[in-house]
Structure formats: structure tokens, C-alpha cells
Amino acid sequence: MANYEFGAGIWMFQQFIDRYATDAYGPEVDTIKAIEKAAEVGDIRVLDINYPFAGDGVTVAEVREALKRTGIRAQAITPHLYMREFQLGSFTHPDPKIRQKAIDLGTKAIEIAHELDARYVKFWPGQDGFDYPFQVDYQRLWDNSVEGIRSVAQSDPSMQFAIEYKAKEPRSHMFFNSSARTLLAIEDMGVDNVGIVFDLGHSFFAKETPAEAVQLVARRGKLVSIELNDNWREWDDDMAVGTVHLIETLEFLAALRTIQWQGPLLLDQFPFRENSVEAARSSILTIRALERVLDRLDLNALAAAQGRHDALAAQRVVLDLLLGTGLVKDHD
Amino acid sequence: MANYEFGAGIWMFQQFIDRYATDAYGPEVDTIKAIEKAAEVGDIRVLDINYPFAGDGVTVAEVREALKRTGIRAQAITPHLYMREFQLGSFTHPDPKIRQKAIDLGTKAIEIAHELDARYVKFWPGQDGFDYPFQVDYQRLWDNSVEGIRSVAQSDPSMQFAIEYKAKEPRSHMFFNSSARTLLAIEDMGVDNVGIVFDLGHSFFAKETPAEAVQLVARRGKLVSIELNDNWREWDDDMAVGTVHLIETLEFLAALRTIQWQGPLLLDQFPFRENSVEAARSSILTIRALERVLDRLDLNALAAAQGRHDALAAQRVVLDLLLGTGLVKDHD
Amino acid sequence: MANYEFGAGIWMFQQFIDRYATDAYGPEVDTIKAIEKAAEVGDIRVLDINYPFAGDGVTVAEVREALKRTGIRAQAITPHLYMREFQLGSFTHPDPKIRQKAIDLGTKAIEIAHELDARYVKFWPGQDGFDYPFQVDYQRLWDNSVEGIRSVAQSDPSMQFAIEYKAKEPRSHMFFNSSARTLLAIEDMGVDNVGIVFDLGHSFFAKETPAEAVQLVARRGKLVSIELNDNWREWDDDMAVGTVHLIETLEFLAALRTIQWQGPLLLDQFPFRENSVEAARSSILTIRALERVLDRLDLNALAAAQGRHDALAAQRVVLDLLLGTGLVKDHD
Amino acid sequence: MANYEFGAGIWMFQQFIDRYATDAYGPEVDTIKAIEKAAEVGDIRVLDINYPFAGDGVTVAEVREALKRTGIRAQAITPHLYMREFQLGSFTHPDPKIRQKAIDLGTKAIEIAHELDARYVKFWPGQDGFDYPFQVDYQRLWDNSVEGIRSVAQSDPSMQFAIEYKAKEPRSHMFFNSSARTLLAIEDMGVDNVGIVFDLGHSFFAKETPAEAVQLVARRGKLVSIELNDNWREWDDDMAVGTVHLIETLEFLAALRTIQWQGPLLLDQFPFRENSVEAARSSILTIRALERVLDRLDLNALAAAQGRHDALAAQRVVLDLLLGTGLVKDHD
Structure with a gap:
């Protein structure tokens, strides 16, 4: 049995909101409290942590202390490249000043990653893309995406970076939308320290065969991290693992054995209407049970x-x- | 040329937020200010207005005054059945106390509709449905949906009610998800004053043929209102009219002539990254141009x-x- | 354990062809040979049989004899309403003479059904629909569909009829495309002897929740037959049962218990590249195993x-x- | 106005069949007759011709003569890699003897291409892929695809080759399924004479943004040919150009100007229920009209x-x- 270490995106323990329930699905949760909730799960060893932190005045020192206290490590720092000011794009924003802000925030994330001993900085440029036909110049979109991330990556060759692709949301068309396209863009960056966060749900959503796509990424040496969840394949529903695509999740875990993935496995869920701690436990129980199934394969x-x-x-x-x-x- | 009167959902002039840009795409806009922005468009004559109103302490009297001042009529009142307390459902919530709250809010919406001379009360029970396999008892979901709306409708036979169906979001599966299914549920209600708000974008999203589905609804005497927008057919993108599905939008407008729809046409857009007033103007220009095309058909x-x-x-x-x-x- | 009797559509034991492998995926198989192959499975007790029969000069007497010899019963007769002459429609063909031919073929199917003691005549009007925007008058399409089937159904009140809906293929838009829409059309027929064949794969393909939709049909007293298979939810792939949607197939079987379905369960597969007999056995093994799982639920x-x-x-x-x-x- | 030369896949003038209308949608048409029908269109200057030819005993000399007589040039030769014997794959077939047959057929296609002065040999390995989870070893599938095509391409460095990707059909998952993935596979081939046939409909079907994807391919120097048609984005419906996605087709034609495509434009339609000659004329009229629109842009x-x-x-x-x-x- 692959005895994977587990982790999570810290956001799954925070507050959820959407465009309808504008009073949010639950109370605000700052980064410190979210770390404590992650610790409640009992099996979460690493976290992907958003920067800026949630909560007024939460400091790096406080976050480091909370991690130490709970025995959790920072796995990744994910800068908030998708807030209001980046609504037309981060690395691809039409205004060069905003593009520079995105690069600066990326650079700041590197600093935080070093301070928290995180293994990589994750880019999820959710606002980079377009919504309407004819809205953008696609070649410029490509070039700006490549140049922006290259610029951050070159600023610190000692840091690992990873792009998480997703087909859409919040843009109707996101720039980094599939494993293959992201691999091509990474090629164009011409740097060695940028790879891919492979999110199982995003791969389902992109209508990929996840067990196939993860091997494609791994064979090219670009697999940096694995995130797990499930969805109905037409949206990034961020559900508990294996609840819809049980067989393909099993096939994906088998593929992780083929490529000798050593872990960890991070959960990326948005349990809008469920208890976050229980939602994480359910996924971990399912993954472990599927691993036992694989042991008997x-x-x-x-x-x-x-x-x-x-x-x-x-x-x-x-x-x-x-x-x-x-x-x-x-x-x- | 069908010289339709135009209207809009008031929300298109308010603040947008989503689960990523949690600092929202723009500033807060209260109901009064939203009415004024609607008036800026120049061609908006009627509004579908959410209740409770946006903004602290905004009163019915103030709303009525703003409408009068801008020369806009209230077309519909749409109660907020999809906020935090209804996250597990409104008419189908597992807790009968919350179901009663939904009915009470529906009843309150009737009162507001009378006070503002609105033509109908709209139900968009966005949280009624389910997210996971095995999560709910489907027969109970059906019965609660039917009973809840029937109960509100029976409380005021003089008021018209209308259900707006949508396939999903915020639930991964919404209960009222297609024109045909909504017609069946309305049958089961056994009341005469419940019909359908036909949202063009929701019909695209449900993979219907809108020009066909609107005729199905109209022939059964259940067409209460028309809302227009566009999307990429895989999500409720709430884009400007005709920007993706130009030919099918033209076909839809032709179908409105066939059923002799007298209007108005309401816009239902979420211009997250655009100017709302301009977004409305663009749609109206497009619709009028398509009407001129139809004149030459x-x-x-x-x-x-x-x-x-x-x-x-x-x-x-x-x-x-x-x-x-x-x-x-x-x-x- | 629900000890269901099993059956199949006879086509799964015949020759498959598509628009690319125009030399077909295997040799021709006539109706008699197909019955024998069905018998090889070992658990097939009933068949849905196409009429006209496959093979030159195969007679009703020969088919009856083959059924008797193999111990298989005719469950349904499905007329070939989707061959070359019906390419623009059967009951909805623009030419009234072809519409009459469809009715005549339906009437002939009744006769065959009586001769073979089949329980129902199935309509799968695969060519009724449209391919292009603006191609048809939707109201006439609806009326012709309703009138054509009503006409056949009224011709023999002692016979049961059933419509199998599917979203598309071979038309890009089929007329009977969902459970709810088919229920509405059946209402309009105003006859008691027309119901629905609920095909699990078609329900997946229509983006329905099968466990929900089958209860909707059953509660309205219109459930005539159940067919099982699986697909990738974007096409009618007609795969072995439970191979993709294992959890939802389990949920569907649980729903059959809820509505106290007594069987049989018919397989509807197109094993283009697999051995048909083994493909049927695989599905039956899976269904029985899922039934044992349900016994422990x-x-x-x-x-x-x-x-x-x-x-x-x-x-x-x-x-x-x-x-x-x-x-x-x-x-x- | 880009005064493009037009062409077509010869199949659009031949016989269509599918798994339901097994008596086909019309009579058989051999390669000679298909060339003559293409000539009837009036604007078809080049053809993509399948090999083996349709019709008993049709020879290369006869085809060359028919081309000469009609003033049409052979643009491409497309070997039938998707007939019965290749049902489990051509370059990826599990049996090395069948893989060799695919290579041999590719080699034969080169010979025909030289004899008919065709500009490229097209590979559309429609049977290479899989249908079920767990069915294949994905890494072997990748390697076999790459090796098979490399092997043919290396056998004649003077010939241009091009791969036409498609998401699915006839396999539920085809190997070459998107522009980006095909570019990666071509990289792995390590040869200079393999590129991409960009089929507009396949790009829609792959949920790409065609105007973006074609520029991606062109910038990497891999754009060999352009095929046009339309569909409903969920299947390869092979409809007349611009009939569904008018705006995106216009955007695509604008992108062809950006990359300075010189033509020709080939039609790839399957007019099952329409007159093939008229179907081609409709598309050409539409494209020319869209080009005039672009002139005024x-x-x-x-x-x-x-x-x-x-x-x-x-x-x-x-x-x-x-x-x-x-x-x-x-x-x-």
C-alpha cells in the first residue's frame, strides 16, 4: 500500500461564498484558524497556503507558529492572483502596471515560501483568459502568460514553481486549460523550475483521462504536485474524492503507482454545505480504501x-x- | 418590427462576487442606486427586483419613489431564497422550519409585489436540489418542491407566480432544471397561477432548443416572462445577448413572433468585468438589430x-x- | 436480492457498422443466429426483437421456433423506423406518404408482437428530429410525433406501446429526448397504452439523474421497460453496465427497488470490438454483484x-x- | 478579400452509412463518380482522396484521368486506417502484425500521393485510442502512436504528413484528441515532415477556441492544412460551415488572415440527408460572404x-x- 502523506489546500477550511449566497455559506475563518481546522482532520500533514493570508494583520510569524504548533508543514504558497484588481487578468492583464503587480505578488510569494519552508509556489491565474469571442489577441495572451511566469521563475532559480490548469471559472475560458497546453507553454518559458500541479478534478473537468494525462506530465518531468477531489465533469465542483468517478479515481491512483509518485496527496475541496473537517476525512478514508483495493489488484x-x-x-x-x-x- | 419594451433583472446593476474574487468585482450597490443605473441605460422600462432589498434599511417606500422618479415599473419581485440559511434548500430544506421560512418569504414577496404593482412573483429556488449521488430522497424532493410553491400560490390567487428553471449552480443539480420537468411539476401543483420565466440562457444551458422549448411552454399557457442573455452552453455565463449564439438567438426571436409574445424582454446578465449600463445597451442594440433582420425575413x-x-x-x-x-x- | 430476469435487445448479437468502418466490425448475423447467440449467454430470458427481421426471407414462424427452441421469450418488437426511407423522419416525415408508411410499419409490428406473444411494441423514432437551426417547424414536429404514435396506439388498445427517448443520434436533435418531455408528449396523445422504455444509458446521456428520472416516470404510471448499459455521458456509447458510472448505476438499482420494479432488465449494448456474449455476461455479473451490494445496504x-x-x-x-x-x- | 481556393474531402460526395440506417443514406458512389460530383460544385479545386479507392477495381490511372478531366488536383491522400481489421487500432493495435499493416498502408499512401501529385498524406487514426477505463496501457499507446507515424514519415522525407486530431468517434477516446496533445506527440516523433490538419469542427468538438488553437499550431510551424465545417460542439456533426457557430467561424477566418494562410480551404462535411453538391455550395457561399464581412472589419x-x-x-x-x-x- 502506498502510504501517502495527506495534505490540503487551506481554502477548504475557510469561508465559502458564491454569486448567489452573498452572505456566504458560513462564518469567516482566518489563516490561523484554518490551520487549526486542518489539524483537526488528524491526517493532514501539509498545506497549500494562500497569500495574502486571510484575516486582519495575520503575520508570517503567526502562521509559522501555527504550523509548528499543529505539526503541519507548508507545502506550497499560492498567491491570490484572482482578486478584484486582477479581474481582467494577472500576467495577461492589458495594463502593464497590473501585470507588474502580478509579478510582484509572485515574487512576494517566493519570499513567503522561503520563510515557511514551502516546497513550491503555485500559480493559478484564474482571471487570465477571456469571456467573449473577439475579446483578446490570443497570441499576446500566450506571450504575456509565458513571459509573466518566466519572469517570476527566473527571479529565483532555487524555488520550484507549478501551474495549476483549469478549463474555466472564473473566466469562461482560462488560459492554462489542459495538461498538454500547459506543457507547451512551459516549454516556451525555457526555464527548468516550472512544472504542473495536477488536480484530478480539473483533469476530469478538462475531459481528459486523468490516469493518462498524469503520466504524460510525469514522463516530461513536469509533475510537481497532486491534488484530489471529484466533480460531475462539467464544472469544478470540488467534491469529496471518489464520490462520482470511483473507477477512474481508482485508475488514477493506479497510475500514481506506475509513475512511482511518493506523495503527498493534497485535497482540493469546496465543501460549501458540508463540515470541512468531515469532508477531508471522508476523502482520506476513500483514498486509503482504494489503495487497499489496489493492493489486491x-x-x-x-x-x-x-x-x-x-x-x-x-x-x-x-x-x-x-x-x-x-x-x-x-x-x- | 416587434417593438418590445425592455427590462432587466436589477441584479445586473449591483455588485458581483464569486468564490475567487471574494473582494468582489466592484463596489456595493444598493437597490435605489441600482434602479438609477438601470435608468441610465435609457431603454429599461421594467425591473425584476430582489427582496429583501440591497442596502441597509432601504424601504418599500423608497423603492417605489425611485421607480416613480426614474419612470421604471416593477415587473417582478424575486425573493432571495438562496442565501446562507437556505443553503440546503428553500422549499425542499430538510428542516420543516426552514421550509416554512421559505414559504413566509414567498408570502412577504407577494406583499411587496402588491405594494410595488409588480406583475408576478418569481421563484428561483437555486439551493433546491442536491450535489452528491445518494444525498436525497428524490420523491420527497419533488413533493416538497411542489407543495411549497403550491402553498405560496394558493395564499394569493390574484397574484401570478413564475418559476425560473436552471440546470445547476449553485447546486450541482437543481430541482427545476428544464422546461419540460418544470411543466410537469406545475401540473402537480394543481393551481392556475404558476407559470414559467423562460430564460434564454438557461435554455441554452439545459441543452434545449430555445425556439422549440418556448413554444412548448407557451402552448400550455404557462409562459409568464422572457429573460435574455447568452452563454457558452455549459454554464450560466449570463453574457450579453447574441454574442455567442447569434443564429439561435435570431431563431428564438422568430419563435417569439410565432407565439405573438407582446413583451417585455428582460435582460439577465452578470457583467462581472464590464460596465453594466453598457452591457445592457449592447444587448438591446443587438436585439433591435435582430428584430430588423426578422422584419426582412x-x-x-x-x-x-x-x-x-x-x-x-x-x-x-x-x-x-x-x-x-x-x-x-x-x-x- | 431482487432476482431479476435478464433480457437484451437482439441487436447486441448482430452486426455493427458505423460511418468509418463501412466494412462493419464483424460478419452479418441474421435474426435466428442472433437468438442463438443470445441463448449462449445463459441468462438471457427475453429479447427485444427488431422488425423487419435481419436476414433474407426469415419468417415469423422461424423466429417463433428459434425462440421456443432456445427457451427465450419475445419481450418487445421494435420496428425499424430509422432506415434509409425514414432518414428525414418517420412519424414526422415532411411527406405524409412516408408518415403513413411509419404508421403502417407500426401496425405491422403490432401483428408481429401478437404472433410472438411480445409484451409491447417499442418506438424508437431515431430519425424524428432535426439537425440544423431553422430546419423545421417545431410545433408541427410535436404534433406529428404525437399524432403518429397515437394513431398506432389507438389501432390496438390491447397492445402496450413504449417510447424510448434519446437526446441525439442519428439526428443531432431527436424529438423524444428526455423523460420529462416524453411524458408531456404522451399526455398529449391522450391514450392509456403508451408508456416509456427507460434506458439507463440514455438517461445518463440526457444528463438526467437516472435514479430520479425513473421514479418520475414510474409515479406517473408510464414505466413499461428498463434497459441497462453505460456510457461516458456525452454519447450513447452502449457499453457494459457499471463500467463508468458504478455509483450511479448502484443508485439506479436502488431506485428500482424503491419503485418495486419486478423486471426484467434488458441489456442494450453495442459491443463493437468485444465478444457480444461475453459483453452480456459481464453486465449480468456486474448487476448481480451490485444487487448483492444492495442487499447489504x-x-x-x-x-x-x-x-x-x-x-x-x-x-x-x-x-x-x-x-x-x-x-x-x-x-x- | 482572401480569395481562397476551395477543396473538399472526397468522402462528402460518397455514400453515408451509420449504425442505424444500415441500408445507408443513399446509393454507393465510387471514387471516380465522387470526383465528378465534386466537380459539379463548381468551386472545388482540390480533393483529399481516400485510399484504397471506393469501387471495385478503380485504378490510380483512372483516378488521375478523372482529376485531369475535371480540372481538380489531389491535395492529400488519406489511407483507410479505420476499417474492420484496424478496429482495435492501427499504429497502436495490440498485435504487431496489424501495426505493421498500418505502416504498410501508410507507405502505400505515400506512393499514391506521389503518383497523384498530392501535397501531403493525412493520418486520421480513428481507431487508435480506447473505450473503457483500464482498457489500455497509456504509455504504450503514446509510444506506439509516435513510433508508427515516425516510421512512415522517416520512410520518405520528401513527403509531407499531417495528423488530423479528433476527440472521439469511432473510439470513445481517440489518441490524437486535441491540438496541444498532437503537437506534443509530433515533438516526440523528432521528424520535420509531420504536421497537423486543423479541422474547424474538430476544434469546436474538442472545446478549443479555434481562432486561438490554429495560431498555436501555426506559430510552431506545424499547420499543414485547414478543413472547415460546423457542429453542435458535442459531436463531429460535419455540418455546413457557419450554420451554428457563425461568430466563431468569422473569428476563425480572421485568425487565418492573421497567420496569412494562403489556402486552400477544404470542406469536411457529412451531408447525410442533404444533397452533397448543394451542401458544398452552401458552405462556400457562406465562407465567401464571411470574407466580405472581414473585408469591412x-x-x-x-x-x-x-x-x-x-x-x-x-x-x-x-x-x-x-x-x-x-x-x-x-x-x-
Whole structure:
């Protein structure tokens, strides 16, 4: 059993709001309190932490102290590149002054990452993209995306950076929208310290085959981190792991074994209407149970079936495990 | 030319927020100020107004005065059935006390509608539905939806009510999700004063053919109101009219002529990154231009093509008008 | 355990072709041979049989004999309303002579159904619909669909009829495209002997929640038959049961218990690249295994969770069963 | 006005069949007759021709003669890599003997291309991919795809090759499924003579922004050919150009000007229920009309709007042209 360490995006323990429930789904939660809630889960060892921190006057020292107190490590720092001032874009904003602000915020995130011993700085440029046909010059959008991230990455070759792609939301079309396109853009950056955060739900949402796409990224040496969740494949619903796409989640975990991923696995959920601590526990329980299922997987039988592209045989190997009856095996 | 009166949902002139830009896309706008912005558009004659009003202590009298001052009429009152307390549902909330609160808010909306001379009370029960497989008892969800709205509708037979369906958001699955399903639920209510607000964008989003679906609703005598906007068909993007689905928007406007819709046409947009007044003006300009196109439509040629299900001939009639060159006609 | 009888659409044992592999995925198989292949599965007790039969000169007597010999019953007769001559529609064809041909073929199917003791005649009017915007007059499409089927149904009140809806293919827009819309059209027919064949894959494809939609149909007394398969939710892939949507298939089978469906369950698969007999066996093994899972389902725990709309608790009840470890339960 | 030369895939003048209308939508048409039908269109100058040819005993000499007689040039040769024997894959078939057959057919296509003076050999490996989770080893699928095409390409460095990507059909998941992924695979081939056929409909279907994606391909020097058609974005409907996505088709044609595409433009339609010659004429009329619209496009106004990412201003520039009234301009 791959005994993965678990982590989470800190946002899953904070306040959720959307365009309808403008009074939010629950009370405000500052970064310190969110770290404490993460610790409540019991299995969260690392966090992806947003910067600027949530809460008035919360300092780096306080965050470091909260992490130390709870035994949690900072895994990543994710700058808020998608707030009001970046609504038309961060690295691709039409105004060069705002583009510079995005770069400055990226640079600031590096500083925080060093102070908190985080492993990487994550870019999720949620406002970079467009909403309407004819709205932007696509070549300039590409160039600005590449140049902006390159600029931050070159400023600190000792830091690892990672881009998290998503098809859309909040823009109707986001710039970094698939694994393959992000790999091409990273090529164009021409730097060695930029890779990809592979978010399982975003891969479902991009209509990728996650078990395939993660191997594509890994083979090119660009896999920096893994985030897990689930959705209905038409939106970034950020649900608990395995609750809709159980079989493909299992296949994804099998792929992580193939590429010998050592972890950690970070949860990226938005439990709008659920208890965040319980939502994290549910996902971890599911992942561990799926890992036990994989421990029992007959790899030879599966390889033999895949060697023939034999869909029914491959499926039987898997469904027999999930349905746990031996009934399937008896038949063959 | 159908000389429609125009209107809008008042929300398009207020503040937008989403789960990422939690500092919102612009400043707060109270109901009074939103009415004034609507008036700035120049062609907005009616408004769908949310209740409770936005802004501290805004009173019905103040709203009535603002309407009078700007020459705008209240077309509809839409109660906020989708705020924090209704996050698990309004008419379908598991707690009967919250269900009663939803009914009470509906009843209050009737009162406001009478005070502002609004033509109907609109229900958009955005939180009624579910997010996960196995989460709810579907029969109870149906029954509670039907009973809740019936209860409000029966409390005032003199008032018109209308349900606005949408496939999803904020729930991953909303209860009233298509025109046909909403018609069935209305049947089950067994009251005469509940109909449908047909939102063009929601119909696109539900993967309906809007020109077909609006006729289905109208033939059953349940069409109460029309809202217009556009989207990319996979989310309720609430964009300016005709910017993506120009041909189907034209077809929809043609269908409104077929059913002899007298108007008004309400805009339902969320111009997150645009000027709201300009966003409304753009849509109105487009609709009026499309109406002029329809004025020139060769109805006999179109009917002849449709009589043969002749797609190419029907398309040529339409594309010739849009591309405005006469080139197409010369060919035939 | 619901000890369902199993059946299949006979087409799954015949030849498959598509627009690319125009030399077909395998050899021709006539109706007699297809019945024999169905019998090979070992658990197929009933068949939905296309008329006209496949193969030169195959007679009703021969089919009856083959059924008798194999111990299989005819469950339904499905007339080929979607061949070349009906390419612009069957009941909705622009030419009234072709519409009459569709009615005549429906009438002939009744006769065959009586001769083979089939329980119902199924309509799958795959060519009724449209492909292009502006191509058809939607009201006439609706009326012709309703009138055509009503006409066949009225011709034999002793026979049961059932419509199988599908969103699209071969038309880009099929007329009977969802459960709710089909229920409305059936209402308009004003006859008692027309209901719905609920195809699980078509419900996925229509972006319905199958466990919800089947209850909607059943509560209105219109559920005639159940067909099972799976797909990727964006096309009618006709795959083996439970291979993609395992959790929702389980939820669907649970819903069949709720409505006390007595069976049979028919498979509707197109195993283009697989052995048809094995493809059927795989599905039956999966369904039986899922039924055993349901036998162990803690209905009280699930009802309690659903009573609170508690997604995480409901999911844990289910995932604990599928992942079979007890790990989940220990946690609570 | 870009005075493009037009062409077509020869298949659009041949017989169509699908899995339901197994008696086909019309009579058989051999390659010679298809060339003659293409010539009937009046504006078709080049053809993408499938090999093996359709029709018993049709020879290269006969095809060359028919081309000469009609004044049409062979633009591309597309080998039938997706017939029955390749149903589990061509370059990725599990059996190395079939993989070799695919390579041999590719080599044969080169020979035909030379004999007919075609500019490139097109690969559309429609059966390379998978249908079920767990069915294949994704890394092997990638390697086999890359190696197979590299092998053919290396066999004749003087010939140009081009891959046409598509998301799915006939496989539920095709290997070459997007522009970005195909670019990555071409990189891995390490040869200079393999590029991309950019099919507008496939780009819509892949949920790309075609005007963006074609520039991505062109900037990397991999754009070999352009095919046009339209669809409903959820399937490869192969409809007449501009009939659904008029605005995005206009944006795509504008992008072709940006990259200074010199043509030709090939039509790739499957007019199942329409006259093929008329279907081609409709598309050409539409494209020419859109080109005239582009001639009138105020490039400075558009560039200014795009320089600000000003969606409404950019849209007004475009809608004013399409709605042809000047009304929009008067407003500004």
C-alpha cells in the first residue's frame, strides 16, 4: 500500500461564498484558524497556503507558529492572483502596471515560501483568459502568460514553481486549460523550475483521462504536485474524492503507482454545505480504501488484458475487486 | 418590427462576487442606486427586483419613489431564497422550519409585489436540489418542491407566480432544471397561477432548443416572462445577448413572433468585468438589430423550406439576411 | 436480492457498422443466429426483437421456433423506423406518404408482437428530429410525433406501446429526448397504452439523474421497460453496465427497488470490438454483484442521512459497501 | 478579400452509412463518380482522396484521368486506417502484425500521393485510442502512436504528413484528441515532415477556441492544412460551415488572415440527408460572404478594443458588421 502523506489546500477550511449566497455559506475563518481546522482532520500533514493570508494583520510569524504548533508543514504558497484588481487578468492583464503587480505578488510569494519552508509556489491565474469571442489577441495572451511566469521563475532559480490548469471559472475560458497546453507553454518559458500541479478534478473537468494525462506530465518531468477531489465533469465542483468517478479515481491512483509518485496527496475541496473537517476525512478514508483495493489488484491479469486491449477482461479484474464477491472470478 | 419594451433583472446593476474574487468585482450597490443605473441605460422600462432589498434599511417606500422618479415599473419581485440559511434548500430544506421560512418569504414577496404593482412573483429556488449521488430522497424532493410553491400560490390567487428553471449552480443539480420537468411539476401543483420565466440562457444551458422549448411552454399557457442573455452552453455565463449564439438567438426571436409574445424582454446578465449600463445597451442594440433582420425575413421561403425539412434552403434564407450581401440569393 | 430476469435487445448479437468502418466490425448475423447467440449467454430470458427481421426471407414462424427452441421469450418488437426511407423522419416525415408508411410499419409490428406473444411494441423514432437551426417547424414536429404514435396506439388498445427517448443520434436533435418531455408528449396523445422504455444509458446521456428520472416516470404510471448499459455521458456509447458510472448505476438499482420494479432488465449494448456474449455476461455479473451490494445496504442509515440531506454520511454508507473494508464504518 | 481556393474531402460526395440506417443514406458512389460530383460544385479545386479507392477495381490511372478531366488536383491522400481489421487500432493495435499493416498502408499512401501529385498524406487514426477505463496501457499507446507515424514519415522525407486530431468517434477516446496533445506527440516523433490538419469542427468538438488553437499550431510551424465545417460542439456533426457557430467561424477566418494562410480551404462535411453538391455550395457561399464581412472589419477599432480586453467594444465592432445596420455604430 502506498502510504501517502495527506495534505490540503487551506481554502477548504475557510469561508465559502458564491454569486448567489452573498452572505456566504458560513462564518469567516482566518489563516490561523484554518490551520487549526486542518489539524483537526488528524491526517493532514501539509498545506497549500494562500497569500495574502486571510484575516486582519495575520503575520508570517503567526502562521509559522501555527504550523509548528499543529505539526503541519507548508507545502506550497499560492498567491491570490484572482482578486478584484486582477479581474481582467494577472500576467495577461492589458495594463502593464497590473501585470507588474502580478509579478510582484509572485515574487512576494517566493519570499513567503522561503520563510515557511514551502516546497513550491503555485500559480493559478484564474482571471487570465477571456469571456467573449473577439475579446483578446490570443497570441499576446500566450506571450504575456509565458513571459509573466518566466519572469517570476527566473527571479529565483532555487524555488520550484507549478501551474495549476483549469478549463474555466472564473473566466469562461482560462488560459492554462489542459495538461498538454500547459506543457507547451512551459516549454516556451525555457526555464527548468516550472512544472504542473495536477488536480484530478480539473483533469476530469478538462475531459481528459486523468490516469493518462498524469503520466504524460510525469514522463516530461513536469509533475510537481497532486491534488484530489471529484466533480460531475462539467464544472469544478470540488467534491469529496471518489464520490462520482470511483473507477477512474481508482485508475488514477493506479497510475500514481506506475509513475512511482511518493506523495503527498493534497485535497482540493469546496465543501460549501458540508463540515470541512468531515469532508477531508471522508476523502482520506476513500483514498486509503482504494489503495487497499489496489493492493489486491492482480497486476498480471490486468497487464495481460491490456496487452490485448481487452476491455471486458480488464474491467472484470477491476469490478471484481470493487464488488468484492469473487463472483466475477468464478465465471472466468 | 416587434417593438418590445425592455427590462432587466436589477441584479445586473449591483455588485458581483464569486468564490475567487471574494473582494468582489466592484463596489456595493444598493437597490435605489441600482434602479438609477438601470435608468441610465435609457431603454429599461421594467425591473425584476430582489427582496429583501440591497442596502441597509432601504424601504418599500423608497423603492417605489425611485421607480416613480426614474419612470421604471416593477415587473417582478424575486425573493432571495438562496442565501446562507437556505443553503440546503428553500422549499425542499430538510428542516420543516426552514421550509416554512421559505414559504413566509414567498408570502412577504407577494406583499411587496402588491405594494410595488409588480406583475408576478418569481421563484428561483437555486439551493433546491442536491450535489452528491445518494444525498436525497428524490420523491420527497419533488413533493416538497411542489407543495411549497403550491402553498405560496394558493395564499394569493390574484397574484401570478413564475418559476425560473436552471440546470445547476449553485447546486450541482437543481430541482427545476428544464422546461419540460418544470411543466410537469406545475401540473402537480394543481393551481392556475404558476407559470414559467423562460430564460434564454438557461435554455441554452439545459441543452434545449430555445425556439422549440418556448413554444412548448407557451402552448400550455404557462409562459409568464422572457429573460435574455447568452452563454457558452455549459454554464450560466449570463453574457450579453447574441454574442455567442447569434443564429439561435435570431431563431428564438422568430419563435417569439410565432407565439405573438407582446413583451417585455428582460435582460439577465452578470457583467462581472464590464460596465453594466453598457452591457445592457449592447444587448438591446443587438436585439433591435435582430428584430430588423426578422422584419426582412422571407417567411414564405422559410416556411417552404421547413415544409420539406430542407436544412440548406432554410439556412440560406437566414444566412443571406445576416451576411447581408445578396450573394446567397443570386445563387438559388 | 431482487432476482431479476435478464433480457437484451437482439441487436447486441448482430452486426455493427458505423460511418468509418463501412466494412462493419464483424460478419452479418441474421435474426435466428442472433437468438442463438443470445441463448449462449445463459441468462438471457427475453429479447427485444427488431422488425423487419435481419436476414433474407426469415419468417415469423422461424423466429417463433428459434425462440421456443432456445427457451427465450419475445419481450418487445421494435420496428425499424430509422432506415434509409425514414432518414428525414418517420412519424414526422415532411411527406405524409412516408408518415403513413411509419404508421403502417407500426401496425405491422403490432401483428408481429401478437404472433410472438411480445409484451409491447417499442418506438424508437431515431430519425424524428432535426439537425440544423431553422430546419423545421417545431410545433408541427410535436404534433406529428404525437399524432403518429397515437394513431398506432389507438389501432390496438390491447397492445402496450413504449417510447424510448434519446437526446441525439442519428439526428443531432431527436424529438423524444428526455423523460420529462416524453411524458408531456404522451399526455398529449391522450391514450392509456403508451408508456416509456427507460434506458439507463440514455438517461445518463440526457444528463438526467437516472435514479430520479425513473421514479418520475414510474409515479406517473408510464414505466413499461428498463434497459441497462453505460456510457461516458456525452454519447450513447452502449457499453457494459457499471463500467463508468458504478455509483450511479448502484443508485439506479436502488431506485428500482424503491419503485418495486419486478423486471426484467434488458441489456442494450453495442459491443463493437468485444465478444457480444461475453459483453452480456459481464453486465449480468456486474448487476448481480451490485444487487448483492444492495442487499447489504443499511437502509436506515441511508434514510437517516437523506433525511438530513447529509451528503457525506450518505456517501459513506455507500462507499463502505463498495470498498468493502469496514474501514469507513470504524471511523464513524 | 482572401480569395481562397476551395477543396473538399472526397468522402462528402460518397455514400453515408451509420449504425442505424444500415441500408445507408443513399446509393454507393465510387471514387471516380465522387470526383465528378465534386466537380459539379463548381468551386472545388482540390480533393483529399481516400485510399484504397471506393469501387471495385478503380485504378490510380483512372483516378488521375478523372482529376485531369475535371480540372481538380489531389491535395492529400488519406489511407483507410479505420476499417474492420484496424478496429482495435492501427499504429497502436495490440498485435504487431496489424501495426505493421498500418505502416504498410501508410507507405502505400505515400506512393499514391506521389503518383497523384498530392501535397501531403493525412493520418486520421480513428481507431487508435480506447473505450473503457483500464482498457489500455497509456504509455504504450503514446509510444506506439509516435513510433508508427515516425516510421512512415522517416520512410520518405520528401513527403509531407499531417495528423488530423479528433476527440472521439469511432473510439470513445481517440489518441490524437486535441491540438496541444498532437503537437506534443509530433515533438516526440523528432521528424520535420509531420504536421497537423486543423479541422474547424474538430476544434469546436474538442472545446478549443479555434481562432486561438490554429495560431498555436501555426506559430510552431506545424499547420499543414485547414478543413472547415460546423457542429453542435458535442459531436463531429460535419455540418455546413457557419450554420451554428457563425461568430466563431468569422473569428476563425480572421485568425487565418492573421497567420496569412494562403489556402486552400477544404470542406469536411457529412451531408447525410442533404444533397452533397448543394451542401458544398452552401458552405462556400457562406465562407465567401464571411470574407466580405472581414473585408469591412475595422481592424483598428478591433485592435483597440482587444488592447483593453474590452469585450463589449470588440463585440460591437463584429455585430455591427453581421447585423449590417449601422445602428450599433451610431450609438457609440
